[in-house]
Amino acid sequence: MARRNHISPQTRTVLAALAVQPQAWRYGYDLSKETGLKSGTLYPLLIRLADDGLLETEWRQPLQPGRPPRHAYRLTAAGIALAQVRAQDAVPTANREATT
Amino acid sequence: MxxxxxxxxxxxxxxxxxxxxxxxxxxxxxxxxxxxxxxxxxxxxxxxxxxxxxITVMKAIVFTGRLLVGLVTALYGAMFLVMMVNGLTGQSAQPVMPWVVVWVATMGLSHLAAAAGLVFWRPKLFWSAVALAVLPGLVLTVFGLATQASQFLRFAWPFLPLALLAGAALFLAWLERRPRRPIAA
CATH class of the missing domain: 1.10.8 (Helicase, Ruva Protein; domain 3)
Incomplete structure (x- = not known):
């Protein structure tokens, strides 16, 4: 029986972007530019990922002095595992599409 | 900026x-x-x-549900008050018993209060109003039937709409509290 997939393409995109450097802390604006998602789509996704324990958040001081702290994000171990599973799921799909 | x-x-x-x-x-x-x-x-x-x-979709559904059920309840309560006024002004052909007037007034006012409690979702107000609507009918039915007068059965029929109202309120409260499905289900 096929596994139920509740992950939207936008969530998949965010997971993939965060999984590129799983240990690095990322900011909302940078993620928005990188994924091409508007903040109106990105923030609800970040909120849901954090609610589900897939994303950890932290206030971080930017490298430039005198700048206010920013909210930064990175995947938790569970988030990394989910991103890897979804990336593996995407490969056979991509292969199928390439052969048709 | x-x-x-x-x-x-x-x-x-x-x-x-x-x-x-x-x-x-x-x-x-x-x-x-x-x-x-x-x-x-x-x-x-x-x-x-x-x-x-x-404003989530579920909140909108729950709000609309409460508004519709509340509106019907308010109309139902207003119907009792109209009945009471008609009876008191002598438009009714039959003589009006004072305890019937009290019962009808209690039904009308408690349903209006229940409608307000439901629409603005104040659970204490809502359940108090429902209890206030149930109690007089229950007392009249139980003690009335104890006197072997079957006419008192007519005070039992409002229990059905009250049960429907309570069921709708419980269902909408359950919908509101229902947990969101996790991403990695």
Whole structure:
């Protein structure tokens, strides 16, 4: 029986972007530019990922002095595992599409 | 840039109380953006996200459900009050018993209170009003039947709409509390 997939393409995109450097802390604006998602789509996704324990958040001081702290994000171990599973799921799909 | 800050302040205010830290996160992010048009576009998106967080589809369904059921309940309560006024002004052909007037008035007022409690969802007001509507009918039916007068059975029929009202309120409260499905289900 096929596994139920509740992950939207936008969530998949965010997971993939965060999984590129799983240990690095990322900011909302940078993620928005990188994924091409508007903040109106990105923030609800970040909120849901954090609610589900897939994303950890932290206030971080930017490298430039005198700048206010920013909210930064990175995947938790569970988030990394989910991103890897979804990336593996995407490969056979991509292969199928390439052969048709 | 100033306009972007106004928009992001509004977004932070729109977010529900338990999401205030996310409002601060959005605000800090907008302040970090150097380009004014980008900051405004980002703030606009955040305002949209805040509105979506505040008004979910389920909340809209629950609110609409409460509004409709509340409206029907209010009309039903008003019907009792109209009955009472007609009876008191002598338009009714039969003589009116004082305890019947009290029962009808209690039914009308308690249903109006229950409708208000449901629409604005004040559970204490709603359940108190339902109890107030049930008790006189229950007392009249139980003690009336004890006197072997079958006419008192007519005070039992409002239990059916009251049961439907209580069931609808419980169902809508359950819908409101139902947990969201996790991403990795």
């Amino acid at each position: 100033k306009f972007a800050l106004i928009v992001i302040d509004l977004a932070a205010r729109v977010l529900p109380g338990h999401r205030q830290s996310w409002g601060e996160a959005m605000r800090a992010e907008v302040r970090a953006i150097e380009s004014a048009p980008d900051a405004l576009a980002f703030a606009g998106g955040c305002l949209w996200a805040a509105l979506c967080e505040r």
